[in-house]
């Protein structure tokens with residue numbers, strides 16, 4: 463039997479057919495180089511966001527107002543570290559190493575969610591981050607459970623199961639502040655005002671401006687557009703703000719009967735691009751801190767290697 | 783043929799693209815290649831799967847069932863890791 467090799471175009475057609483049929487792509491399947499690259503970019507960016515996202519909340523662990531709150535916040539930050547691990551592993555299945563990804567983060571070649579370049583200044587911010595930042599992340603991640611790459615999709619399913627607690631603990635902080643003294647209520651309002659807009663920016667630029675959108679939709683890496691996901695988040699957040707008895711930061715927010723959605727005000731895109739391009743409040747500090755933690759942890763990695771070498775030598779000696 | 787000399791393998795089947803591989807059982811085989819073919823014949827005779835993994839049983843490091851109480855105990859006293867720990871007012875929808 464003569465062996466017949468598929469041409470690149472035939473392989474690409476079969477690949478697209480598989481995606482159109484709602485089948486997942488698995489690590490050992492043939493895939494276009496651009497699909498692999500696009501996924502590595504998105505998944506590693508997602509992983510970096512989980513890890514850098516530990517910093518603004520970690521900032522409050524030692525200053526939590528009670529032991530219970532401290533335990534809750536620790537558990538949440540611990541979860542985020544786990545999410546980073548699931549995602550780095552999913553990216554590794556595409557043939558990139560953990561060291562390469564971390565190097566890309568530390569040299570600024572890889573991005574992470576710009577929201578984490580905003581400082582967490584008050585305890586109210588810890589509430590607003592859980593409620594709004596994790597809330598926005600959940601809207602995005604629920605959609606990504608249906609992404610076409612198997613390992614990414616399975617990581618998302620696992621992460622979504624764990625996220626619900628994150629948002630709820632944040633909202634509970636907001637409820638307690640909003641129902642507290644006038645000063646506490648003011649703190650809640652202030653945190654809402656500062657985190658609402660950056661949370662909306664987490665969904666990325668408008669679809670018309672988004673560099674990666676069209677290809678990502680065709681390959682079903684992304685399942686819903688930035689603007690559709692953002693609208694979902696805007697809609698679900700209105701009754702949550704109302705329940706808290708706080709003022710909505712968007713003065714243009716208005717129910718549109720015809721669309722069945724809330725109309726809303728335009729975002730400050732200058733600020734968005736400023737932060738993305740490295741000039742937010744905390745960009746430098748976040749990366750510096752990551753490098754410092756990484757370097758301070760070098761002895762742990764060295765010890766692991768030394769232990770491995772010793773074990774190997776011991777086994778070889780025993781076998782001899 | 784002396785079966786005792788054969789290696790024990792654990793078999794994992796992915797029933798559908800996109801799902802996890804699930805453990806379905808084990809078998810004896812000489813090596814990985816053979817284990818794969820045996821697994822196909824034994825565990826996927828009725829289109830149970832689209833992908834198979836075989837792993838040498840001795841390569842699996844497992845937690846001890848008898849010790850599971852103290853092994854898993856660190857998470858037993860942390861109910862706050864569950865979403866249901868935080869009651870949600872019905873006005874605000876799902877979270």
Ligand SMILES: [Fe+2]
Pocket residue numbers: 512541542545621625
């Ligand atoms: Fe997360």
Ligand SMILES: [Fe+2]
Pocket residue numbers: 542596625628
């Ligand atoms: Fe989270």
